[in-house]
Amino acid sequence: DAGVTQSPTHLIKTRGQQVTLRCSPKSGHDTVSWYQQALGQGPQFIFQYYEEEERQRGNFPDRFSGHQFPNYSSELNVNALLLGDSALYLCASSEPPGNTEAFFGQGTRLTVV
């Protein structure tokens, strides 16, 4: 079992650009959540996808959007990048309906310059 896999592991973008991050959930999991972890802070919830729909959303602007595919993999898109978007982006997968245990990927380190 490969667990939760994320790609890419690192990337550097310029302010104003757009970025897409990808996540493949753990086998058997159909719910994917995304978290942003700024340096020195705990992860902050962005949104959760289940059955290809956004089910929950944290306090993030509309520049942050996502998608879930029929194979349960997911993308996180961020438009009009700001310097403050520099962070580690973590993907977590889980099984509904309980969803009280999540497995996290290694994250994508995004640096905006």
Added chain:
Amino acid sequence: AQSVTQPDIHITVSEGASLELRCNYSYGATPYLFWYVQSPGQGLQLLLKYFSGDTLVQGIKGFEAEFKRSQSSFNLRKPSVHWSDAAEYFCAVVLTQGQNFVFGPGTRLSVLP
């Protein structure tokens, strides 16, 4: 305000010494409680979780945690720390099944040889 607090930003212990990391939450009802560990540049690994029942829970790597309802606390302990335990530790809660994780700010653990 509803929150998860970890009062200690950074703790240093000697190898072989005991460890206690503090976590408090402020919510009306008892949430589901978790401890995660994050090594530098890595994702999050679940150490242990509490849903209900016995208030002393055992986790991986020799860690345990005790839930105290009266203190709204869920402190993490280890009787003898190993150098490999040096990492960032996050306490997290889930308020209701299916909801997102809310993480504390984390405690960085350093281990002296």
